[in-house]
Amino acid sequence: MAGNCSRPVKAVIFDLDGTLLDTESLVRSVSATVLERHGAKLTPDAEKAALGRRPLEAWQAVIEVLDVKGSTAQQLFDESEPLLQARWPDAHLLPGAERLLHHLHAKGVPVALATSSSRASLQRKLFTENKRHILEQFQAVTCGDEVAEGKPAPDAFRNIASQLQLDPADCLAFEDAPSGVDSATAAGMRVVVVPSLTNRLAYPKPEIDAKSGCCEVLSSLLDFQPSQYGLPGFEDLICGVTPMHPPWRLVGTVVKGFGRGSKELGIPTANLDNSALQAVLAETVTGIYCGWASIGSSSETYKMVMSIGWNPFYKNTEKTAEPWLLHDFPEDFYGEQLRLAVCGYIRPEANFTSLEALIARIHEDARISRNSNTRIAVDCLATECCTISNQHPKLHCLLRSLGISQCEAWH
Numbered sequence: 453m454a455g456n457c458s459r460p461v462k463a464v465i466f467d468l469d470g471t472l473l474d475t476e477s478l479v480r481s482v483s484a485t486v487l488e489r490h491g492a493k494l495t496p497d498a499e500k501a502a503l504g505r506r507p508l509e510a511w512q513a514v515i516e517v518l519d520v521k522g523s524t525a526q527q528l529f530d531e532s533e534p535l536l537q538a539r540w541p542d543a544h545l546l547p548g549a550e551r552l553l554h555h556l557h558a559k560g561v562p563v564a565l566a567t568s569s570s571r572a573s574l575q576r577k578l579f580t581e582n583k584r585h586i587l588e589q590f591q592a593v594t595c596g597d598e599v600a601e602g603k604p605a606p607d608a609f610r611n612i613a614s615q616l617q618l619d620p621a622d623c624l625a626f627e628d629a630p631s632g633v634d635s636a637t638a639a640g641m642r643v644v645v646v647p648s649l650t651n652r653l654a655y656p657k658p659e660i661d662a663k664s665g666c667c668e669v670l671s672s673l674l675d676f677q678p679s680q681y682g683l684p685g686f687e688d689l690i691c692g693v694t695p696m697h698p699p700w701r702l703v704g705t706v707v708k709g710f711g712r713g714s715k716e717l718g719i720p721t722a723n724l725d726n727s728a729l730q731a732v733l734a735e736t737v738t739g740i741y742c743g744w745a746s747i748g749s750s751s752e753t754y755k756m757v758m759s760i761g762w763n764p765f766y767k768n769t770e771k772t773a774e775p776w777l778l779h780d781f782p783e784d785f786y787g788e789q790l791r792l793a794v795c796g797y798i799r800p801e802a803n804f805t806s807l808e809a810l811i812a813r814i815h816e817d818a819r820i821s822r823n824s825n826t827r828i829a830v831d832c833l834a835t836e837c838c839t840i841s842n843q844h845p846k847l848h849c850l851l852r853s854l855g856i857s858q859c860e861a862w863h
């Protein structure tokens with residue numbers, strides 16, 4: 453088992469902001485607006501200092517990092533709250549969050565929430581048409597305004613363990629922020645760290661230390677393996693691939709590559725124009741995905757495998773999307789528009805000790821994609837359509853809505 457997890461986990465406790473819910477971009481935008489009114493500029497250091505704390509304490513942390521003359525944390529809080537409250541309903545669930553919550557709930561594993569958000573903010577964030585069911589899955593909830601001290605103090609996680617009538621050592625916490633990790637470990641829980649998606653590079657890499665309770669650091673909730681903690685394993689994998697529910701779409705223009713000779717290596721990836729994709733990629737989990745692709749106005753579709761991330765072996769400075777269409781094309785298609793339907797997640801991004809090892813792994817990813825893609829697409833699209841059973845025309849329509857006109861799924 454991972455970390456000091458010889459003791460089976462009896463309950464799973466989640467942080468909310470940055471762990472289950474993508475609120476960072478909203479907080480960043482509102483914080484920048486408020487600070488601008490006070491002649492200050494939001495910096496990565498200020499964001500890092502505020503991460504995971506209760507709102508008023510987060511503003512105090514920002515003031516201590518930035519030179520905000522003549523303004524108190526209370527003033528900045530009072531200005532930001534109405535703006536944030538108006539935008540909370542727009543926050544969406546992070547990749548893998550709904551899948552993990554649903555899985556644990558279905559298997560009878562108690563799940564609970566320990567958030568720095570106030571109760572009123574929590575209602576605004578989750579009490580929406582498409583997220584209300586999430587709130588119903590928690591057996592216990594502790595909000596930031598319901599404990600004496602906020603994170604990094606252990607109060608929130610201790611409170612949750614008490615509500616569940618469990619020893620904190622029987623609980624596994626999920627956290628994105630350093631203050632949250634400190635809070636959970638101080639309460640005596642083991643922690644899986646899933647660093648902030650958009651602040652990944654600014655995050656101080658936590659020490660994986662079994663004794664302190666920090667069991668592992670993951671790129672996203674998609675990478676969590678419940679069985680490593682004595683919890684029931686996922687049953688939705690298809691040939692080892694996690695289906696995307698729903699599948700997502702990526703459209704980009706094919707540009708010249710990085711000059712790495714990928715074509716010579718037998719891996720002719722199509723590099724997408726990064727300038728147009730930055731906003732999308734910033735909120736996309738790094739890793740290797742599979743799905744389908746079509747080029748320009750053509751109705752032909754091809755299986756594809758795609759890397760999203762910084763490609764550690766080549767030490768990219770920009771996050772990129774590099775799909776490999778698994779088909780022999782007679783000529784290049786630079787300048788064409790590529791439409792991708794991303795249906796499955798294969799694995800996290802990784803580094804390799806040699807070019808040979810990298811190439812071998814990419815070919816293995818392609819093999820997985822070839823073997824699983826049809827079943828993955830059908831599975832993904834089945835969730836979009838309740839009456840799927842052999843109704844290929846409906847599937848056909850759904851694939852068309854993803855920009856894919858034909859599919860081997862029914863040929």
Ligand SMILES: [Mg+2]
Nearest residue numbers: 467469470629
């Ligand atoms: Mg958080």
